[in-house]
Amino acid sequence: MIALVNSLDQHSIVDLHARFLELLPRIELHGRIFFRHLGCHDKKADAIQEMRALAWKWFLRLVQRGKDPANFLSTFNGFLSRAVIDGRKVTGMEKAKDAMSPHTQRRHGFRVESLSVPSRITHKNHYSAIHGQQEHDAFEERLCDNTVTPVPDQAAFRIDWPAWMKTRTERDRQIIDDLMAGARTLDVSRKYGLSPARVSQLRGEYQEDWHRFTSESVEMDLERAAA
Secondary structure (H helix, E strand, C coil): CHHHHHCCCHHHHHHHHHHHHHHHHHHHHHHHHHCCCCCCHHHHHHHHHHHHHHHHHHHHHHHHCCCCHHHHHHHHHHHHHHHHHCCEECCEECCCCCCCCHHHHHHHCCCCCCCCCCCCCCHHHHHHCCCHHHHHHHHHHHHCCCCCCCHHHHHHHHHHHHHHHCCCCHHHHHHHHHHHCCCCHHHHHHHHCCCHHHHHHHHHHHHHHHHHHHHHHHHHHHHHHHC
């Protein structure tokens, strides 16, 4: 941006800035209409501000190329608004894996919200509510980052998994191994001559059968314990 401005003499910058200010009201109007779906006032204001900054940068670049954005302002505004909603900024694009990025959230179909229960509550609210202590403890437990499977669950899995795999055909076992290794549905379908839809269906069938198998194992263990 600095290099772009430095390439123009001071008088040109003043004239261009005045010309840009003439176009700015129509750019802002387009932004207010395009971003009207944003419920948060601050997010809408940020988007319009980003559109202003990006408009100035693109305006200078087009002028350097001998083009006047005023001649195609509607198209110019359309590209600006779509660029902002896709995460483009004057300083570059938002990170594709940033969970806080609205573009990433739209692309992968999720959203980030505030916690429904505050992690810090007053002593009065903590103990005056029925089961307040239990609910707060359960909430904090869900927030704990625990990637270690409990030892009893590890032992049960090491017994149940091989036993369950023996109930499946050799072809099923190969498909399951590929899916567990992270192979894409399309790759698995091509490897085994299946449609992607069939692979997705099989994935669901395997999951249901595994849950049914482990449920039966638990029931058998309970029966043995009660005997």
